[in-house]
Amino acid sequence: MALKGDSPRTPIQRVDYRPPDWWIDAVELTLALDPAATRVRAVLEVRRNAEAAGSASATGAAPLELHGSGLMTRRVAVDGQERPAGEWTVQGETLRIAGVPDRARVETEVEIAPSANTALEGLYQAGASLLTQCEAEGFRKITWFLDRPDVMATFRVRLEADRARYPVLLSNGNLLEHGELDDGRHYAVWDDPFRKPAYLFALVAGDLGCKEDRFTTASGREVALKFYSERANIDRLDHAIDSLKKAMAWDEQRFGLEYDLDVYHVVATHDFNMGAMENKSLNIFNAKFVLADPETATDADYEAIESVIAHEYFHNWTGNRVTCRDWFQLTLKEGLTVYRDQEFSSDMQSRAVKRIQDVRDLMARQFPEDAGPMAHPVRPERYLEINNFYTATVYEKGAEVVRMYATLLGEDGFRRGMDLYFERHDGQAVTCDDFRRAMADANGVELGQFERWYRQVGTPVLKVETRFDEDRGTFEVDLEQSLPLHDDNQGLGPLHLPVELGLLSRDGQALSVPLADAPASTSHRVELRERRTCLRFEKLDARPVLSMLRGFTAPVRLVDDPSDDDLGCLLAFDTDPVARWLAGRRLSTRILHAAVDNNGELPNVRALGAAWQHMLDHADDDPALCAALLELPSEVDIARDRSPVDVDAIHRAREALRHNLSERMAGRLDGILQKGLPSGPWRFVAEDVARRSLFHAVLRLRVAHADPSAVARALRLFGRADNMTDRFGALTAMVLAGRSAAGPMLEQFERRYADNPLVMDKWFTVQALVPDRGTVDRVRELMKHPAFSLRNPNKTRALIGAFGMHNPVAFHRSDGAGHALVGEVVRELDRINPQVAARLATVFNRWSDHDGRRAASMKAQLEAIRDQKGLSPDVEEIVTAALRHDGQS
Ligand code: TRP
Ligand code: ZN
Numbered sequence: 061m062a063l064k065g066d067s068p069r070t071p072i073q074r075v076d077y078r079p080p081d082w083w084i085d086a087v088e089l090t091l092a093l094d095p096a097a098t099r100v101r102a103v104l105e106v107r108r109n110a111e112a113a114g115s116a117s118a119t120g121a122a123p124l125e126l127h128g129s130g131l132m133t134r135r136v137a138v139d140g141q142e143r144p145a146g147e148w149t150v151q152g153e154t155l156r157i158a159g160v161p162d163r164a165r166v167e168t169e170v171e172i173a174p175s176a177n178t179a180l181e182g183l184y185q186a187g188a189s190l191l192t193q194c195e196a197e198g199f200r201k202i203t204w205f206l207d208r209p210d211v212m213a214t215f216r217v218r219l220e221a222d223r224a225r226y227p228v229l230l231s232n233g234n235l236l237e238h239g240e241l242d243d244g245r246h247y248a249v250w251d252d253p254f255r256k257p258a259y260l261f262a263l264v265a266g267d268l269g270c271k272e273d274r275f276t277t278a279s280g281r282e283v284a285l286k287f288y289s290e291r292a293n294i295d296r297l298d299h300a301i302d303s304l305k306k307a308m309a310w311d312e313q314r315f316g317l318e319y320d321l322d323v324y325h326v327v328a329t330h331d332f333n334m335g336a337m338e339n340k341s342l343n344i345f346n347a348k349f350v351l352a353d354p355e356t357a358t359d360a361d362y363e364a365i366e367s368v369i370a371h372e373y374f375h376n377w378t379g380n381r382v383t384c385r386d387w388f389q390l391t392l393k394e395g396l397t398v399y400r401d402q403e404f405s406s407d408m409q410s411r412a413v414k415r416i417q418d419v420r421d422l423m424a425r426q427f428p429e430d431a432g433p434m435a436h437p438v439r440p441e442r443y444l445e446i447n448n449f450y451t452a453t454v455y456e457k458g459a460e461v462v463r464m465y466a467t468l469l470g471e472d473g474f475r476r477g478m479d480l481y482f483e484r485h486d487g488q489a490v491t492c493d494d495f496r497r498a499m500a501d502a503n504g505v506e507l508g509q510f511e512r513w514y515r516q517v518g519t520p521v522l523k524v525e526t527r528f529d530e531d532r533g534t535f536e537v538d539l540e541q542s543l544p545l546h547d548d549n550q551g552l553g554p555l556h557l558p559v560e561l562g563l564l565s566r567d568g569q570a571l572s573v574p575l576a577d578a579p580a581s582t583s584h585r586v587e588l589r590e591r592r593t594c595l596r597f598e599k600l601d602a603r604p605v606l607s608m609l610r611g612f613t614a615p616v617r618l619v620d621d622p623s624d625d626d627l628g629c630l631l632a633f634d635t636d637p638v639a640r641w642l643a644g645r646r647l648s649t650r651i652l653h654a655a656v657d658n659n660g661e662l663p664n665v666r667a668l669g670a671a672w673q674h675m676l677d678h679a680d681d682d683p684a685l686c687a688a689l690l691e692l693p694s695e696v697d698i699a700r701d702r703s704p705v706d707v708d709a710i711h712r713a714r715e716a717l718r719h720n721l722s723e724r725m726a727g728r729l730d731g732i733l734q735k736g737l738p739s740g741p742w743r744f745v746a747e748d749v750a751r752r753s754l755f756h757a758v759l760r761l762r763v764a765h766a767d768p769s770a771v772a773r774a775l776r777l778f779g780r781a782d783n784m785t786d787r788f789g790a791l792t793a794m795v796l797a798g799r800s801a802a803g804p805m806l807e808q809f810e811r812r813y814a815d816n817p818l819v820m821d822k823w824f825t826v827q828a829l830v831p832d833r834g835t836v837d838r839v840r841e842l843m844k845h846p847a848f849s850l851r852n853p854n855k856t857r858a859l860i861g862a863f864g865m866h867n868p869v870a871f872h873r874s875d876g877a878g879h880a881l882v883g884e885v886v887r888e889l890d891r892i893n894p895q896v897a898a899r900l901a902t903v904f905n906r907w908s909d910h911d912g913r914r915a916a917s918m919k920a921q922l923e924a925i926r927d928q929k930g931l932s933p934d935v936e937e938i939v940t941a942a943l944r945h946d947g948q949s
Contacts, residue, residue, distance in 0.1 A: 189266025262339030395458020433945030518544030568633030883921030894932030
């Protein structure tokens with residue numbers, strides 16, 4: 061961890077990219093592993109970059125400068141010659157060696173202490189194992205290196221460790237040899253033939269159980285799939301293995317991409333900063349995204365595992381074979397790989413529901429980022445700490461940008477672009493521009509304007525105005541696009557964006573109509589390139605209902621003013637499920653805002669009620685879609701467009717609307733509960749998952765309003781369920797509703813799952829979410845629970861993260877107790893794990909959108925964090941941006 065210096069840090073700028081002065085072609089690492097003191101010997105084959113600016117300078121060639129952080133340097137040698145300490149210097153995070161020939165073997169030996177590494181970056185101790193996390197710049201905490209993604213080398217890695225403690229020794233690539241050493245130690249040598257940047261390096265040493273399977277690729281390569289976890293968990297690896305095999309087959313089918321080595325490792329750990337990591341042939345996963353069985357994992361967990369396993373697998377081509385030139389290009393691999401995993405999940409589960417979930421998450425996580433202090437383009441222009449840019453913007457908005465290529469070029473055109481991208485760039489470190497050029501060239505189209513998507517900051521606005529001329533039977537749609545005010549948007553000009561739209565009659569019939577040159581159709585796709593576009597429909601008998609942005613074809617915010625009846629009509633009848641969901645979201649948000657403005661009193665909810673009735677009457681057509689459409693915006697969603705935010709009024713308004721709908725629809729809702737859950741034992745199949753999701757959405761609604769039969773049903777289900785989806789669904793409904801039986805249920809659940817950390821995470825989260833002032837004190841108590849630890853990111857996120865991000869009523873308690881709790885945790889956690897602390901600190905981002913008292917209390921927490929001695933650059937970047945931001949921009 062770099063400590064705060066005296067002068068303000070200067071950000072790294074995208075435009076300052078320069079190729080490296082040196083290349084490293086090959087690395088030989090030898091690690092003598094020990095938790096307290098690991099010795100790392102590195103032999104680097106370096107070669108001067110003849111094209112680099114530094115090589116031609118008049119004062120002589122640039123010295124070799126390597127990155128390192130927190131290393132105890134023991135020795136340095138060049139071409140077998142020891143270099144005395146005077147011939148190399150360590151300054152900050154740089155090792156400078158003078159007089160290195162244009163080609164040389166540079167050898168260093170350092171010592172590091174994995175057991176003292178609480179930041180979980182570099183080599184660290186996780187439980188009884190030792191493992192690594194190198195992305196983005198963690199390799200420099202292991203050895204001296206050119207730790208930048210455009211420096212790609214082959215790696216040969218020799219691991220030595222105590223055989224009893226660390227029987228399993230893994231690194232990237234193929235196992236070359238292994239054997240015994242003296243003193244009960246053993247060794248293994250791994251060789252990765254593919255050149256890769258250091259961020260993809262990994263090693264694992266531990267006493268782990270293994271479950272093995274095989275996959276035969278389309279061209280006949282036999283691949284061993286080896287999944288590792290603590291021995292007690294190896295029976296929970298089957299679903300992940302299954303998911304991997306599906307992902308491998310899917311990538312062959314959809315993109316013609318095969319796996320390229322004979323072995324693929326996945327290792328599960330409980331101590332991990334993020335979801336998972338795509339290290340070449342040695343993925344390391346947060347256990348949460350690997351381990352599952354029906355008794356301990358929910359349907360949502362099963363889906364998340366399938367998606368994250370696929371995501372990391374897909375990185376083998378989009379990320380590893382073709383990697384990023386520099387970290388500003390992060391979305392090149394992340395946006396593209398998220399797009400690929402979204403498409404995979406759509407093919408495995410329900411395309412409609414998956415798309416709705418992705419759009420919902422984009423709006424919940426990325427839109428606020430785009431409107432907040434850390435707003436940045438999908439390809440950022442500058443950063444202080446790259447770890448802060450693994451964001452919803454780079455990942456999820458980046459995936460939307462990739463999706464727009466596919467929408468503009470069609471599935472076949474997109475495939476042609478991908479083929480050309482790999483043909484041109486396999487084995488290279490490239491840029492977002494290279495990807496865009498491959499898409500354009502493969503399709504013979506011009507995508508120059510599309511580059512603006514990589515530069516613009518904030519969510520673009522698409523303003524829609526409609527006019528119906530009764531005499532002429534014409535319906536005109538005026539579209540006007542604009543960008544939020546931001547220095548970086550100056551002079552950018554309009555975006556190139558696809559919009560899909562169609563018309564309905566007011567009784568919900570899809571209208572087949574021509575548009576300009578296009579023949580009659582119920583849906584039209586148009587490409588906007590101008591600031592303003594007017595679309596004109598003709599020969600209409602009556603004013604139609606406009607369905608805009610079907611499929612959410614572009615990541616924009618619609619500004620329009622449809623009537624309640626139009627929205628209700630779209631929610632009930634539109635042919636596009638995403639447009640139905642968008643309309644429902646608009647309608648319920650409008651109602652909720654009116655209620656907040658009106659002391660919690662609901663306006664007329666007739667249009668929403670009518671649409672709900674229709675949806676519930678047709679719930680059997682697609683139960684999962686029905687469940688998705690019934691979901692009301694969360695309190696955080698509702699707060700997003702309000703300033704000042706009135707947390708308590710928002711809570712009251714939302715409860716009032718739920719109560720109203722629950723009572724109004726009581727008969728239909730209870731019908732769904734009576735129909736019950738799928739019969740037979742729990743299975744992870746789409747049809748059953750869909751039934752369960754609808755059942756639990758309804759159960760939560762009915763339990764919330766104390767319907768005695770629903771409460772009794774939840775209690776019974778909790779006791780009898782054969783799976784975690786149902787047991788935890790019943791528990792959640794009861795706990796969030798504050799039912800009196802919730803206490804004993806929580807105790808029973810705790811006893812049953814005390815020794816399962818992933819299930820205990822759920823237990824912490826559900827309590828952190830109780831919308832009650834008292835939850836602040838409950839969270840403080842839970843922090844003392846033996847299963848809780850600030851050192852474990854999953855625990856911190858489950859309890860403190862859930863509380864700060866998803867429980868506005870308690871977090872924003874008017875006396876500031878919730879703010880103080882999270883502020884204290886951020887300060888303490890910063891000394892342990894800056895990456896996780898920085899994410900948590902973002903809960904204060906919107907401080908200026910709150911009323912005076914709450915704004916002051918949030919600001920005070922930000923200042924207290926900023927003023928902490930030795931603050932990490934990670935947290936510093938977040939809190940200084942938040943303090944600068946007054947919410948006006
Ligand atoms: N590349 C990983 C992914 O998206 C992300 C990741 C895992 C990561 N661990 C990290 C990023 C630690 C930064 C720091 O698949
Ligand atoms: Zn990724």
